[in-house]
Amino acid sequence: MSGEKKLKIKLKKKEGAPSAATTEGNELFKLLSKIAKLLDGVDSLRGVEIEAEEIVLEGVMLPTDLLAGALRQATAAPAAAEAVAPPKPTELESFKFEKPVRSYVGKFEEVKIGATAEEGGSRAFTLTIGGSETPAMHAFEGRLPHRPVVAYLVFDEDPGLPETLLEYYGDVKDDPVAWAKKCVEEFGAKMIFLDLRSTDPHGTNRSAEDAAKTVKAVLEAVSVPLAICVRSGDMKKDVEVLKRAAEVAAGENVILYCGSLTLPAILAAGEALADEIYEYFKAAKEHGHVVVAYQPLNLPGIAVLNKAAMEHGVPKSKILIDPGSVAVGYAVEMAISAMDAIYNKALVGDESYQMPLMYIPANAWMYRESYDDVEEWGDTEQRGHAWEIGTAMAALMSGAHLLVMLDPYAIDAVENFLDRLYLPKIESVEGLLRHLPGSNCKACGFETCKELADAVLKGETDVDKCQRLGDAGKRAVKKLLSPPSPPVVESEEIASWIKELP
Amino acid sequence: MAEKGKEVRASPMELMKQLPGEDCGDCGFDTCFEFALAIFDRRKRYDECTKLNDAQRKALAKMLAPPMREVVLGVGERARRIGGEEVMTREELGFFGKTVIAYDVWDTMSEERLRDRLKEIYEIKAVKVKEAFSADAIAVRNVSGDPKKFKEAVKIVSEQTDVPLILCSFDPKALRVAVELVKDKRPLLYAATKDNWADVLELAKKYAVPVAIFSPNDLDTLGAIAKTFAKNGVEDLVLDPGTFTEPGSLLQTFCNLIMLRRACVEDGVKEVSYPTMAVPATITMTVGDRKKAAQLETMLANALITKGINLVILHYPNTWGFFPMVMLRESVFKHPKAEEKVDPGIYEFNEPDELSPVLVTTNYTMTYGVVSSELERVKVPCWLLVVDTGGLSLDTVAGTGEWADLLEEAVDEFNLDEKVKHRILIVGQVVAEYKEDMEEALPDWKIVIGPKDSTEIGPFLKEKWKEFLKESGIEA
Ligand code: SF4
Ligand code: SF4
Numbered sequence: 001m002s003g004e005k006k007l008k009i010k011l012k013k014k015e016g017a018p019s020a021a022t023t024e025g026n027e028l029f030k031l032l033s034k035i036a037k038l039l040d041g042v043d044s045l046r047g048v049e050i051e052a053e054e055i056v057l058e059g060v061m062l063p064t065d066l067l068a069g070a071l072r073q074a075t076a077a078p079a080a081a082e083a084v085a086p087p088k089p090t091e092l093e094s095f096k097f098e099k100p101v102r103s104y105v106g107k108f109e110e111v112k113i114g115a116t117a118e119e120g121g122s123r124a125f126t127l128t129i130g131g132s133e134t135p136a137m138h139a140f141e142g143r144l145p146h147r148p149v150v151a152y153l154v155f156d157e158d159p160g161l162p163e164t165l166l167e168y169y170g171d172v173k174d175d176p177v178a179w180a181k182k183c184v185e186e187f188g189a190k191m192i193f194l195d196l197r198s199t200d201p202h203g204t205n206r207s208a209e210d211a212a213k214t215v216k217a218v219l220e221a222v223s224v225p226l227a228i229c230v231r232s233g234d235m236k237k238d239v240e241v242l243k244r245a246a247e248v249a250a251g252e253n254v255i256l257y258c259g260s261l262t263l264p265a266i267l268a269a270g271e272a273l274a275d276e277i278y279e280y281f282k283a284a285k286e287h288g289h290v291v292v293a294y295q296p297l298n299l300p301g302i303a304v305l306n307k308a309a310m311e312h313g314v315p316k317s318k319i320l321i322d323p324g325s326v327a328v329g330y331a332v333e334m335a336i337s338a339m340d341a342i343y344n345k346a347l348v349g350d351e352s353y354q355m356p357l358m359y360i361p362a363n364a365w366m367y368r369e370s371y372d373d374v375e376e377w378g379d380t381e382q383r384g385h386a387w388e389i390g391t392a393m394a395a396l397m398s399g400a401h402l403l404v405m406l407d408p409y410a411i412d413a414v415e416n417f418l419d420r421l422y423l424p425k426i427e428s429v430e431g432l433l434r435h436l437p438g439s440n441c442k443a444c445g446f447e448t449c450k451e452l453a454d455a456v457l458k459g460e461t462d463v464d465k466c467q468r469l470g471d472a473g474k475r476a477v478k479k480l481l482s483p484p485s486p487p488v489v490e491s492e493e494i495a496s497w498i499k500e501l502p
Numbered sequence: 503m504a505e506k507g508k509e510v511r512a513s514p515m516e517l518m519k520q521l522p523g524e525d526c527g528d529c530g531f532d533t534c535f536e537f538a539l540a541i542f543d544r545r546k547r548y549d550e551c552t553k554l555n556d557a558q559r560k561a562l563a564k565m566l567a568p569p570m571r572e573v574v575l576g577v578g579e580r581a582r583r584i585g586g587e588e589v590m591t592r593e594e595l596g597f598f599g600k601t602v603i604a605y606d607v608w609d610t611m612s613e614e615r616l617r618d619r620l621k622e623i624y625e626i627k628a629v630k631v632k633e634a635f636s637a638d639a640i641a642v643r644n645v646s647g648d649p650k651k652f653k654e655a656v657k658i659v660s661e662q663t664d665v666p667l668i669l670c671s672f673d674p675k676a677l678r679v680a681v682e683l684v685k686d687k688r689p690l691l692y693a694a695t696k697d698n699w700a701d702v703l704e705l706a707k708k709y710a711v712p713v714a715i716f717s718p719n720d721l722d723t724l725g726a727i728a729k730t731f732a733k734n735g736v737e738d739l740v741l742d743p744g745t746f747t748e749p750g751s752l753l754q755t756f757c758n759l760i761m762l763r764r765a766c767v768e769d770g771v772k773e774v775s776y777p778t779m780a781v782p783a784t785i786t787m788t789v790g791d792r793k794k795a796a797q798l799e800t801m802l803a804n805a806l807i808t809k810g811i812n813l814v815i816l817h818y819p820n821t822w823g824f825f826p827m828v829m830l831r832e833s834v835f836k837h838p839k840a841e842e843k844v845d846p847g848i849y850e851f852n853e854p855d856e857l858s859p860v861l862v863t864t865n866y867t868m869t870y871g872v873v874s875s876e877l878e879r880v881k882v883p884c885w886l887l888v889v890d891t892g893g894l895s896l897d898t899v900a901g902t903g904e905w906a907d908l909l910e911e912a913v914d915e916f917n918l919d920e921k922v923k924h925r926i927l928i929v930g931q932v933v934a935e936y937k938e939d940m941e942e943a944l945p946d947w948k949i950v951i952g953p954k955d956s957t958e959i960g961p962f963l964k965e966k967w968k969e970f971l972k973e974s975g976i977e978a
Contacts, residue, residue: 092729100761100764137809233905331866336593340593413798489719502787
């Protein structure tokens, strides 16, 4: 080769905002490969001057070492410049994830519901809720000692149940005793939340005395812990009903829920509350029950009720909070924020907010989205289930300790979720059934999934008999039948999800 | 609470210094200072100011950069911006990177089945007041293991849709042919793993597309891969610590996601300061029944949305599940300071006169929205009395026992009796049981219970209004 070539490249900076969508370095590499082509056949780079005053890259900042590396390769092996690439990293950077753990000075109170014979009641068992030492699901930094409880809502008169729910309760909707029994015996309810709606003075207006009879009959019919609820909007009547109910349920440690407690419009310190509120506290205290501070989306109001209850002799361990159980689509974000705020206060030690939280996802059924046949909204039945389940999830993820639900299908799904979270040992047929497909396809040789569940629990057969469950499903069921302790998380479980989804 | 690495946010005053100070009103605020307050609590984005110069724009971008990177998936109108989070609970400031809801398709489907499935996915929708929602993204799974098949599937999908694509394969060869095909559409590569990261990094660099990092239950490796990518100039990352759903594992799924977020927003751990994602579809592997699997998947997605996860991939497209899911998402990601309420007052629809009906609603945005859009639609002249319930819906306020009083106050305050000659109020059915209370509070007025459903308002007014007037002795 003879003669010297002098190459001069001048690049101008491009104006305008950087665009994230540019192919970083691509333009430069193209340019370099062009240079390389020009250099093809040049045996010496002496005299080659690359004068790059400014670089056009649509505002993308190019690391200088990238440029240097590329230039090195381009000049060293100009013929291969088409494949120019920066040095490829072969080792991962080192990184250690430090668990972002906090310590909290406050924690939620533990509240027991129900009383056994030894404790002066007649319940077969008691339930304890609350006790959280960290925000919801933060198990990496503290204890969430008690699995949230799901109570079955039972009405003492038909509230006008939609189709989807009539499927389950059509035969018992006019008889609260039969209704409660069905929930316990057929669906495995662990708590009954009895809504005495027939006492509503704007409705059937049944007397406190009548309501008390219902309470007594339900207590006799089922042996699970009980909650008694009135929410007519009429504080006077509601408290009258609760007072009678508290008497007949004396010693049973039930939850007395009043949805009509009205506070003064302006809350001044030390101001007296309505007489009914004090009567409500008194009834709970005298007969050993649990009260609920219910003020929808009103934190100061909740604190006022909590403090007043404690001042009037209701111990902190006998108070719950309902922050306002709104459904998905109806300002549920305000309830979520209220619960977030309660947790933030409770965990830093504010005693007026350390009572366990209850939430009523069953309220989802008040809205037409859960029951109206509207074609554009998709399958009505599934939508109804999903609406109550979705509301329950919003509450659970925000730290609710007690959920009150209506739809047995939805409750089953939520319990299924809780089983996955808490890994209990499953010993009941309904407990196992909720982890089987429920298709009743008979392929296992049993008439129904329930029969298979029964046989599995008796040790007569194995869940591998189910033809519908995949490997993951069988593994899940086995974990629940004999829970490994401590629970193990195998990355294998989902390592191939891309290929393995059904 | 410890705030190790949390960066201090710029104050409204500091932001103000970077605004033009022209008080021109283009941004919708009367003054630059109001706009400064709005960008401070992120009700607005700084680029909504029309008068910024480059230096100001840069300065604001820097001052307002949230601890979690914002990542854009897709291009054009259907592009979605995720991440940008700053807090653990929405109560503290708000959640911002609205969960992208994606549904999957896979490459072992016949072309016909694939097209049917895409159709099924497009047909999902949800309507909230006037806003319509549909699936945000489509994930294409490489089930065949064959790059060619994957490419074909991606081709069909990309021709059919303009939503962001998620290319799911752990095989870099498959990812390469697929991304080559749709490189201009900014798809998300799913995923870089401890085994394939070097090749996926090359692809991400070459095509300048965002990448998800999948490191099941191993946050050290997750961070290490992210750190390596960032060091090599690839910073549009999404973190997937794995969606374990089996009993005893599910809790870990949430713990991992929560820990990542906290390390980012509270402790300033740059290596993991990216949006997070989950695949609720994994729960369907444990179920064995379609209907049930669909419900459980929806349930898990709702749980993840409540926790502010930025992207979820689902397996069962259906409207019945999408509808509540979107409602929840819109709620969780709504700015806490966004107007929750409309101003109370008397609103006119379709030029009403003194004989036109008066409907009553609350100043809760949703209730008002539903009723007002219906009134606009049916074109019946009428008045709408919006009662101040502090932004609560009619259902909620009904239970407090205060409705009748609030209604009375509104009738009085807004001088309704001067607007109309008749004395008839049409109220929603949810407060029907308080009819007596209302009549007591408003003895001069007749209370009429309206239809149960807002879609019946039109027919109700058209058919019944004249009768009501006649009954009260007024001839129309
Ligand atoms: S094979 Fe499985 S799904 Fe079918 S009936 Fe038996 S247990 Fe149920
Ligand atoms: S658009 Fe910009 S300059 Fe105009 S008022 Fe708003 S912030 Fe000020």
